[in-house]
Amino acid sequence: MNRALLALALCSTALPAFADEVNIYSHRQPSLIQPLLDAFTAETGITTNVAFVEKGMVERLVAEGDRSPADLVLTVDIARLTQIVEAGVVQPVQSDVLEANIPEAFRDKADLWFGLTARARIVYASKERVADGAVTTYEDLADPKWKGKICTRSGTNDYNIALLSAYIAHHGAEAAKTWAEGLKANLARKPDGGDRDQVKAIWAGECDISLGNTYYMGQMVNDPEQKAWADSVRIVFPTFEGAGTHMNVSGVAMTKSAPNKAAALKLMEWLSSDAAQKIYAETNHEFPVKPGVAASALVASWGSFTPDTLALTDIAAHRAEALKIMEEIDFDAGS
Structure with missing residues (x-):
């Protein structure tokens, strides 16, 4: 499904579920996350559609309910992650990959959100x-x-x-x-x-x-x-x-509606991988949350x-x- 159709769907009804795509509501500027999504698509063949929602994301998800086309929410700050949890618009995700890659301090105790980068x-x-x-x-x-x-x-x-x-x-x-x-x-x-x-x-x-x-x-x-x-x-x-x-984080959560749940989980897990964490580190000047992935040379120059x-x-x-x-x-x- 192309981005024009996604835009129409975001304004009206839910998207049909396709196994080869993930729909994302993002607080993060598209320019910050597009290199990651492009790399994910190149590796998996799964396409991604992003709607930049600067304000009112929680209200939008609540209003859409089960009709929401969004599979994932990408956002910054523990406060915004907490808001989407308290609104009841996300679901827990059990994943051995996410648990192995993301330290406990950087994920929700009930598996409702997972940190992707630290600042x-x-x-x-x-x-x-x-x-x-x-x-x-x-x-x-x-x-x-x-x-x-x-x-x-x-x-x-x-x-x-x-x-x-x-x-x-x-x-x-x-x-x-x-x-x-x-x-x-x-x-x-x-x-x-x-x-x-x-x-x-x-x-x-x-x-x-x-x-x-x-x-x-x-x-x-x-x-x-x-x-x-x-x-x-x-x-x-x-x-x-x-x-x-x-420390604070940017993070990801799966919506309660998630029409493309399997593909969305693949993207969540991939975002915690060495490859994605390295892209985050190099392009966004943030600290990887996965242990063992090095910060960029610029970030490292700021000191330990x-x-x-x-x-x-x-x-x-x-x-x-x-x-x-x-x-x-x-x-x-x-x-």
Whole structure:
């Protein structure tokens, strides 16, 4: 079935089940996943059809119900994975291949989603104005010495909510609220924009450090307009006191309707393979989740670190509490 027919089907009725295709709803930009899907098709002969759903994916799947043409959901962040689980629109997948390839910390305990790539929530620090070793922990970011020095995107953004959720899991809600208030007091400006915008602000001298995901460095380095921003900072892998660096994932889940279940499972398993993990590492500047698959040379150049071993499902359990804290302290109002 060609993409024009898929587009029609996505807007109306369910697609008929074909053994040689997989239909995907994706939060991820098509350009990021197309190299993977092309390689999968070349190896298996199974075609893939992708609908980029930037917003309202859960609502769409709920509305479509059993008529949904989607077999798989590709998404980023533990929060979005949790949302599709709580909406009851995905089904458990039992697979020896997935269990062998994906560590327990990066998959759902009930097999409802599986992580495919990992990213660290790190600090971008000015090479000119921040000394080596000045920031070593997330706790450091609330130190008054950084007053007026920190930039970040919205406190209610999924990536920052996940970080605060991890803080709650490590230290408790009261300590997490105190930390968030300290971080807010240190902001150089009101939260605005995405992670790359914060690095641009460091380059422009508006702040000295920011929070961001690792893969944005790879995107900036390869963008002629943003390379100067990337060159102005270095990556710091902070840790929680007594633990490691906060990790998040992109992941996949099989929809409850899944008209092409067998082919969809083949794609899920293939995405956890050495070949797919290597493509992810080289093209998306992310960390492979499968043990033994090396990061790209660029990602490796950022240095080694100790990932936090806290299970993502444990982090997701504190999401509502983290969001409540950010709203109570009015984080996005700035300092």
